Amino acid sequence: MVAALVMAPPANSASGPSKPKGQITMAANPAELDLIALPCFSGSFQATMTNTGQQAQFADMTLSAQEPITLSRDIFSSYLPAVDPDQPVSTPVEVRAPRDTPPGTYDVLLAMEKQTLRVPVRVQQPPAKGPGDNLALGEQAFASSTHGNFSVCGGVDGNKNHDQWDTHTGWNDATATVFPDNYGVRFPEPKRIDQVEVLTLDSAKSPAARFGLKDWDVQVLADGQWQTVAQVRGNTSGLATSRFAATTAEAVQIVIYASNDARYSRVMEMEVRGG
Ligand SMILES: [Ca+2]
Structure with a gap:
């Protein structure tokens, strides 16, 4: 009975050398962001995975941000077909910096297996609001x-x-x-x-x-x-x-x-x- 639970080896291991498992590439668009540190302001970029190989694959991209920056998602998983021309698969990612985040450049990292892609996020303090300015903006x-x-x-x-x-x-x-x-x-x-x-x-x-x-x-x-x-x-x-x-x-x-x-x-x- 137990033997019945053993998984069959992948078909390609029994039929000679497999095709190379093509590289999956990652991209962010835009490649860097400017962000104002207010609770209702956000920046966003498109995270993209592209299968450049000849076998369809499932892939997981993990996303992380240097504190106190926050992201709308921490994983992006997708089926990536092997087609010609290559078919990129994208998702939007929102980026926020809480009020009082010290101005500076913070790293957002996209990672997959051994690859890492860095998206620099430049955080600025909001300009001081003067008479007549919209006090609700970004609050x-x-x-x-x-x-x-x-x-x-x-x-x-x-x-x-x-x-x-x-x-x-x-x-x-x-x-x-x-x-x-x-x-x-x-x-x-x-x-x-x-x-x-x-x-x-x-x-x-x-x-x-x-x-x-x-x-x-x-x-x-x-x-x-x-x-x-x-x-x-x-x-x-x-x-x-x-x-x-x-x-x-x-x-x-x-x-x-x-x-x-x-x-x-x-x-x-x-x-x-x-x-
Ligand atoms: Ca609006």
């Missing part, structure tokens, strides 16, 4: 829920291109037809603020009047209490600006009661300003 966003195809950071990432509405440029909640939803941003220390701009999805294909936010309250967190400072009702525009008496806030959120399609809440970007 820690939060939400009642986030759809699996989106990122909670998408609404504070600085990307306001509605034509790029997809997995990484906006925030979309995960509770279809259920309201309210909320979306907000927390500051590292209290900020004096008097204006919140909400950009909701508004592209030629998906206009705000059909897919954007309709009704919401703007709230600020002051002394640990949420306070409503402005309301928007019946919105059909891609940009809604709420102004209110200057207040010192630890965080800002919008509480969304309705969207124009009655299904999802969609925020392209939320900007917060003050003196």
